[in-house]
Amino acid sequence: MADDSIVQRVAELRRELHYHNHRYYVMDDPVISDFDYDMLLQELRTIEEEHPELVTPDSPTHRIGGDPAEGFVQVEHRHTMLSLGNAFDDESLEAWYRRVRNLLDDADFSMTCELKIDGLAVSLVYEDGVFVQGATRGNGFVGENVTQNLRTIRSIPLVLQGDPPPYLEVRGEVYMPVESFRRLNEERAERGEQLFANPRNSGAGTIRQLDPKVTASRNMQIWAYSLGDAGDVPGLPDHWEALEWLKSLGFRINPNNRLCYTVEEVKDYYREFVERRHGLPYEVDGVVVKVNPFNYQSSLGVVGREPRWAVAYKFPAERAVTRLLEIGIN
Numbered sequence: 117m118a119d120d121s122i123v124q125r126v127a128e129l130r131r132e133l134h135y136h137n138h139r140y141y142v143m144d145d146p147v148i149s150d151f152d153y154d155m156l157l158q159e160l161r162t163i164e165e166e167h168p169e170l171v172t173p174d175s176p177t178h179r180i181g182g183d184p185a186e187g188f189v190q191v192e193h194r195h196t197m198l199s200l201g202n203a204f205d206d207e208s209l210e211a212w213y214r215r216v217r218n219l220l221d222d223a224d225f226s227m228t229c230e231l232k233i234d235g236l237a238v239s240l241v242y243e244d245g246v247f248v249q250g251a252t253r254g255n256g257f258v259g260e261n262v263t264q265n266l267r268t269i270r271s272i273p274l275v276l277q278g279d280p281p282p283y284l285e286v287r288g289e290v291y292m293p294v295e296s297f298r299r300l301n302e303e304r305a306e307r308g309e310q311l312f313a314n315p316r317n318s319g320a321g322t323i324r325q326l327d328p329k330v331t332a333s334r335n336m337q338i339w340a341y342s343l344g345d346a347g348d349v350p351g352l353p354d355h356w357e358a359l360e361w362l363k364s365l366g367f368r369i370n371p372n373n374r375l376c377y378t379v380e381e382v383k384d385y386y387r388e389f390v391e392r393r394h395g396l397p398y399e400v401d402g403v404v405v406k407v408n409p410f411n412y413q414s415s416l417g418v419v420g421r422e423p424r425w426a427v428a429y430k431f432p433a434e435r436a437v438t439r440l441l442e443i444g445i446n
């Protein structure tokens with residue numbers, strides 16, 4: 117049985133490694149060298165080999181899970197994962213905005229503008245700050261348990277920073293960066309294998325791999341974009357504050373998110389990213405506009421499976437061939 121000093125050292129190593137993992141993979145701002153990080157990880161691995169009774173599922177040494185799954189277990193989402201209504205032009209965006217203002221008796225309200233990441237929506241559940249379950253959106257009510265695959269994504273924290281509540285659900289979009297997609301297809305072309313059509317498809321296929329080692333071998337990333345349910349964290353007044361709070365807990369939040377106060381500012385954001393979208397290292401297919409204050413979100417409510425308080429303002433569709441040529445596949 118390991119003596120107290122060993123148990124202390126293991127807890128200290130885990131805390132340090134989760135912190136440095138957060139600095140490196142979420143903040144892209146490491147404070148120790150890769151060599152020093154690896155030395156800490158190796159020290160923990162050695163102790164865990166000598167004292168297997170100390171191994172815990174959230175240990176940073178266990179990001180790449182066990183054996184391949186036979187299939188995926190279904191998971192019922194505690195809060196339905198809603199879908200987004202679409203706007204394709206300024207007029208329909210303005211129609212959405214007018215409808216919301218009318219329903220709010222012409223109250224003023226801020227809106228968050230977020231890039232609509234073209235990936236796979238997932239739900240992440242944390243208990244006492246430890247990642248315990250990850251699931252695909254599925255049909256919004258029931259998804260697939262892909263916890264082992266999501267654990268391999270370095271920008272998904274296994275243990276949260278700060279002071280998390282006992283239960284927390286976070287939603288995010290998992291995606292394959294464009295450069296990783298290009299490289300993956302290059303490798304597949306060399307092996308004479310069928311190519312993936314686009315980063316979204318290859319990302320979805322990667323997350324639904326039965327073998328976590330395959331998922332781990334592809335550089336998947338995540339942008340967290342909301343709480344599972346605003347009611348889970350009573351102290352937060354609005355979505356913008358919720359995103360700031362999630363960032364403080366260790367989640368990767370997109371730096372291009374912007375707080376807007378008028379529909380004109382929303383249109384400016386949209387036009388800015390119609391121009392900038394192909395310069396980003398990940399694919400986006402529009403802008404998600406959300407009424408920011410949580411009290412207004414709950415009074416606006418949901419119609420069918422779509423929240424009245426959010427809309428996806430889609431970018432103009434483009435010719436797929438041009439896109440592949442732009443990515444460098446020809």
Ligand SMILES: NC(=O)c1cnc(OC2CCCC2)nc1N
Binds near residue numbers: 200232233404426
């Ligand atoms: N793909 C995205 O980037 C994205 C997707 N969904 C949401 O918000 C949900 C919450 C309420 C309905 C949609 N935000 C996003 N940024």
